[in-house]
Amino acid sequence: MIEIRFHGRGGQGAVVASNLLAMAAFREGKDVQAFPYFGVERRGAPVTAFTKLDDKPVRIKSQIYEPDHVIVMDASLLKAVDVTQGLKAGGLVLINTDKKPQEVHGIKGKIATVDATAIAVKHGLGSREAPIVNTAILGAFAKATGIVKIESLVESILDSAPAKKDENAEAAKEAYESVLMGGE
Amino acid sequence: MVKKVITGNYASSYGAKLARAQVIAAYPITPQTSVVEKIAEFVASGEMEAQYIKVESEHSAMAACITASQTGARTFTATSAHGLTLMHEMLIWASGARTPVLMTNVNRAMAPPWSVWADHLDSVAQRDTGWIQYYCESNQEVLDTIITAYKVGESRDVLLPSFLTLDAFYLSHTYETVDIPDQDEVDKFLPSFDPPYKFDVEDPHLFGSLSFPHQFYMEWRYQISLSMEKAREKILETEAEFKKIFGRSHGGLLDTYRCDDAEVVLIAAGTMASTIREVVDWYRDKGVKVGLARLRVFRPFPVKEVRELAESVDVIGVLDRSYSFGYGGAFFAETAGALYNVPDKPLIKNYVVGIGGRDVTPDTVSGILNNAISLKDKGELDQEIEWIELKEGGD
Incomplete structure (x- = not known):
């Protein structure tokens, strides 16, 4: 089973991101589970969401405590939340930031970065002040981990994104091309 | 048949649509609301032919479902926690009136302190209301149980209301793979609701009358008890039949x-x-x-x-x-x-x-x-x- 934990802020689309990733994996024949932790979200407050995928049925119905990978949709969360808590050895931390991976300090392990905010703004997703970065960061995640193909992700976005399907698909593709991989 | 990745709440909505529920009366409450929101979309778009009644409380929602059921309509509602416990009086009425209303309850904790998270007290506390109670483990089971529970509850041997429960968030808001059956397959499995007695101006009866202690109240309750016993066999039989057509079952009782x-x-x-x-x-x-x-x-x-x-x-x-x-x-x-x-x-x-x-x-x-x-x-x-x-x- 592969377990992915999303850290975002209310309004960035973390919950939808966890669903879209699950739907992309489902298109590739995986069994999936995606869920938020849990309810009563407020705009701007830290939000956590989870995606599990496996070749066999996903049966454990509890939160993810030891994720294989972590996605951080807002770099300011690095100061507020222990995003790498329980992260498995070799796991990736993908961060939405305009910095290069080697410029991100205080995070142990493999880091990748993408400027999902700039990509979202460019494609008119959300507002400049509150961009919706979820589809961009998923495109970056597809490239950085290879867990889902960009084609499956784009199909899921075109099928199930709540709004601006084409713009979201383009954002995912652009982030796929522009993600930066760091070392260990 | 189509496979989709949907929440447990949406599995409920699809179940109610596939079962061709005719009257929906509901009041919103977290974490149930998306069940009836989705049904409202189905009704508004014409995908589902049903009367959608917006009510001022859960108590009224259940009252509307009971009376609609007494006219011979298949009825559906959904609630959670404080909504379910507010219905308590009407739940007992539903079984006493022998109306096979069906309800999704999202299992949520009771306040105080406020909590919207999973806990079984809301439904367990309805033990003695005369409702058949199903507890679901997966979103697939939610959808399938709506279809089978109508068939069980509406059978003339049973004629009792049923609810199924979903753990708050663990099912209600969790996306899982769900096999959504074809409408014509469901139609073959689930006949329309045909109660032995119903409100009919051409054929009037007295419903909900008074019974003195020396009359039939006790026997009325005894008959409910016999019907609840018959529900055991009916649940197993209906699930076996469902499995023949749809290839799935969920373990009986x-x-x-x-x-x-x-x-x-x-x-x-x-x-x-x-x-x-x-x-x-x-x-x-x-x-x-x-x-x-x-x-x-x-x-x-x-x-x-x-x-x-x-x-x-x-x-x-x-x-x-x-x-x-x-x-x-x-x-x-x-x-x-x-x-x-x-x-x-x-x-x-x-x-x-x-x-x-x-x-x-x-x-x-x-x-x-x-x-x-x-x-x-x-x-x-x-x-x-x-x-x-x-x-x-x-x-």
Whole structure:
């Protein structure tokens, strides 16, 4: 089973991101589970969401405590939340930031970065002040981990994104091309 | 048939649509609201032909469903926690009036303190209302149970209301793969509702009349009791029929997993059962004989099934996600009650777990299994009732 934990802020689309990733994996024949932790979200407050995928049925119905990978949709969360808590050895931390991976300090392990905010703004997703970065960061995640193909992700976005399907698909593709991989 | 990745709440909405529910009356409450929001979309777009009644409370929602059912309409509503408990009076009315209303209840904790998270107290507290109660483990089971529960409840042998429950967030807001059957297949399986008596101006009857103590009140209640007994067989029969057409079933009243030669068995309901399945496999891989008996139907209680299970088991651990202050969780008390009059009872222990949405993890389950196995080795209980994973200072 592969377990992915999303850290975002209310309004960035973390919950939808966890669903879209699950739907992309489902298109590739995986069994999936995606869920938020849990309810009563407020705009701007830290939000956590989870995606599990496996070749066999996903049966454990509890939160993810030891994720294989972590996605951080807002770099300011690095100061507020222990995003790498329980992260498995070799796991990736993908961060939405305009910095290069080697410029991100205080995070142990493999880091990748993408400027999902700039990509979202460019494609008119959300507002400049509150961009919706979820589809961009998923495109970056597809490239950085290879867990889902960009084609499956784009199909899921075109099928199930709540709004601006084409713009979201383009954002995912652009982030796929522009993600930066760091070392260990 | 089409497979989709949807939430448990949406699985409810699709179930109600496929069952061709004709009257929906509902009031919003977290975490149920998206069930009836989706149905409102179906009705507004014309995908679903139904009357959608917006009401001012859950009590009114149930009253509307009961009276609509008495006209011969198939009715559906959904609620949770405080909404369900506000309906309590009308729930008893629904079974007394013999109206096979169907409801989705998202299992949520009761305040105070406020909590919108998973807990079974809301529905367990409706034990004596005369409703058939199903506890679901997966989103697929939610959809399938709506279709089968209508058939059970509307059968003339039964004519009783039913609700199915989903754990808050663990199913209600969790996306899983769900096989959505074709409408014509469901139509073949589920005939339209045809009650023996209904409101009809051409053929008037008196409904809900007064009964003096020397008249028929007691016999009326006895007949409900007989119908609830008949529901057992009907549930099994209907599930077998469903399986023939759709290729799936969900375990009848007590859904046993690796219990055949088990020495220690956990009884649990809802989503924690799914986690227990996984952990049971880990123990079995090490040669430890443990099993799961998922309490899928709480009313009628699977007395026969629990007794059969107990014949070969040394320890039964009953997990309750609710508590009856004063003595034990209800699933525990009912299990112990069902076994009192049989010889050679296993040890029975109550584990109170997951209250107010506290996460039930594989580690939680392992801790309980290890304790239950130690009881088998010692041949006696350490304590009869134990609250699991209380925080330090919780007492």
